[in-house]
Amino acid sequence: DTEVTQTPKHLVMGMTNKKSLKCEQHMGHRAMYWYKQKAKKPPELMFVYSYEKLSINESVPSRFSPECPNSSLLNLHLHALQPEDSALYLCASSQVRSPLHFGNGTRLTVT
Amino acid sequence: DAKTTQPPSMDCAEGRAANLPCNHSTISGNEYVYWYRQIHSQGPQYIIHGLKNNETNEMASLIITEDRKSSTLILPHATLRDTAVYYCIVRVFGAGGTSYGKLTFGQGTILTVHP
Numbered sequence: 001d002t003e004v005t006q007t008p009k010h011l012v013m014g015m016t017n018k019k020s021l022k023c024e025q026h027m028g029h030r031a032m033y034w035y036k037q038k039a040k041k042p043p044e045l046m047f048v049y050s051y052e053k054l055s056i057n058e059s060v061p062s063r064f065s066p067e068c069p070n071s072s073l074l075n076l077h078l079h080a081l082q083p084e085d086s087a088l089y090l091c092a093s094s095q096v097r098s099p100l101h102f103g104n105g106t107r108l109t110v111t
Numbered sequence: 112d113a114k115t116t117q118p119p120s121m122d123c124a125e126g127r128a129a130n131l132p133c134n135h136s137t138i139s140g141n142e143y144v145y146w147y148r149q150i151h152s153q154g155p156q157y158i159i160h161g162l163k164n165n166e167t168n169e170m171a172s173l174i175i176t177e178d179r180k181s182s183t184l185i186l187p188h189a190t191l192r193d194t195a196v197y198y199c200i201v202r203v204f205g206a207g208g209t210s211y212g213k214l215t216f217g218q219g220t221i222l223t224v225h226p
Contacts, residue, residue: 004154031211042198042216043155050211090154092214097204099145100214102154 003027004103006091012109015081021106023074023091031055032074033100034066035090043090049074081110115199120221123193129186131220133199136180142203144175145214146184148195148222155198155216158184189224196221 004025013019023032031050035043048056049068063085065077074091086109092100116134123129135144145160159166159173161182166173172185186193198219204212 033214042219045213045215048211048213055211056213092154094211096211099157099160100155101157104152104154 004091004093004101006089006103006106008106009104010107010109012111013078013081014111015083017081018077018079020078021076021089021091021108023076023093023103024072025093025101026072027093027095027101028071029093029095029098029101030071031094031096032068033092033094034074034076035092035102037088037090037105039087047076078108081108083110086110115201115217117197117199117217117220119218120223123186123189123222123224125191125224125226126188129189129193129222129224131184131186131197131199131222132181133184134181135199135201138179138201139203140179142201143212144173144179144182145200145202146171146173147198147200147216148193149198149219150192150195158197160202189222191224191226194222194224 007022033048034046037043045058046060047066052068063080067075088105088107090105092102094100146158147155149155159171161173175182196219198216202212
């Protein structure tokens with residue numbers, strides 16, 4: 001069990017669909033992160049939110065749109081994805097200057 | 112951020128100590144060494160971190176050389192459940208109270224624990 005909850009666990013979407021990934025934590029952490037992990041590769045940082053403001057965007061295509069509605073919730077809105085965007089999407093949170101806590105991810109398949 | 116070099120794979124017998132090396136020869140004075148592991152189909156799990164002193168917790172020990180250019184993660188009594196990819200990461204925090212510190216993963220070491 002992890003303290004970072006990601007939903008859904010699995011998602012299949014077509015290239016014309018719009019969907020959202022959700023991440024929630026109740027540890028009072030003020031930084032939240034999105035990572036993308038392709039098969040047999042390490043996780044790659046996409047976005048960092050610090051105090052609900054976007055602090056880092058690692059040159060991610062605009063078809064991925066993050067949102068941090070409050071300090072406990074992080075969303076990733078998906079639109080017009082490509083099959084190569086199929087991956088495990090990981091959310092993490094941390095307190096300032098503390099280890100990241102990861103969720104178990106959403107496995108996304110784009111058809 | 113400083114780069115890390117790890118062996119791609121290692122084997123260990125169950126019940127023995129697993130010693131995982133990591134090279135970070137370009138590490139700066141304010142960069143921390145973090146270790147995470149990822150068991151298949153799960154998110155990465157934090158193990159331990161340190162700056163320059165050796166560290167120990169309930170999961171593992173971290174030995175950092177005096178020049179800080181390399182470190183070793185020690186799992187004292189490996190079990191089958193320790194089979195995972197182990198990532199050594201150098202992490203730097205920016206200035207100020209809101210600094211979060213980027214965590215950039217390298218390729219990691221696949222540790223296989225055998226019965």
